[in-house]
Amino acid sequence: MSNYSVYNNSGKIVRSISAPPNMLGLQPLSLGESIINAKANLETDYIPNPANPVVTPRPANPTTLDKTTVTADGVDKAIASGVPLNSVITLTDSTGSITTGTATTSSIDLIFDIAGTYTIRVELFPYLDFEATINAT
């Protein structure tokens, strides 16, 4: 048995396979998917250059927050800095209600009119997801 990883043409690892080499040809691949003879973590690894595939750890997300507690008055703000452009930013409250946006600048003011505990997630492949909790009181 050998370990294989399937990745798409973005370099994202989409699944892992453990199979005998002579059975590899039976593995179904979708359009744009390729296979590499290497073990990879679906969450933390990627293939930077699909033309020359090497399993590589995804880079850390450079996003930082200046604070994690804000007043929910529509004025006070937490500032997310270092956000990669075009990242999808999601704020989810404890009820699952979601506020989302796409980063057009690297600095984003997070403002709350509604008190609650929010999970902020910043996603842009190949960066690792950034996640933190903000308390709006």
Add this chain to the structure above:
Amino acid sequence: MQLRVTKPLLDLQNDAHNSLRADLLNFILVTSDFPEWKQANLADRWAELSIKKLTTSVTVAEQAELDFIASIRAWKNTLLAERDRVKTAILSATTMLEIRTAVDSFMYTIKPS
């Protein structure tokens, strides 16, 4: 760039007003130890003494009791008037900051003892 967690102003105002009403109810019933059964007892006693005062007369102690009940009623009416004032301020606010300022302006007066 700004990402704001918000909802329509009317919803923010309604939420603040409902929260204020709940806080006031808790202040009266729990913080001030004035549950509904005590309010009912006081109302009954007020009616009883008031009728007695009109039909016959009341003792000094009973008059003192009437005065005390009157002060309790005045206290509660003050709180209800304050609630109405803050409600008006909440409904005329146009930002969350103004709503919070209105809510924070509520004056909780202490129950006479």
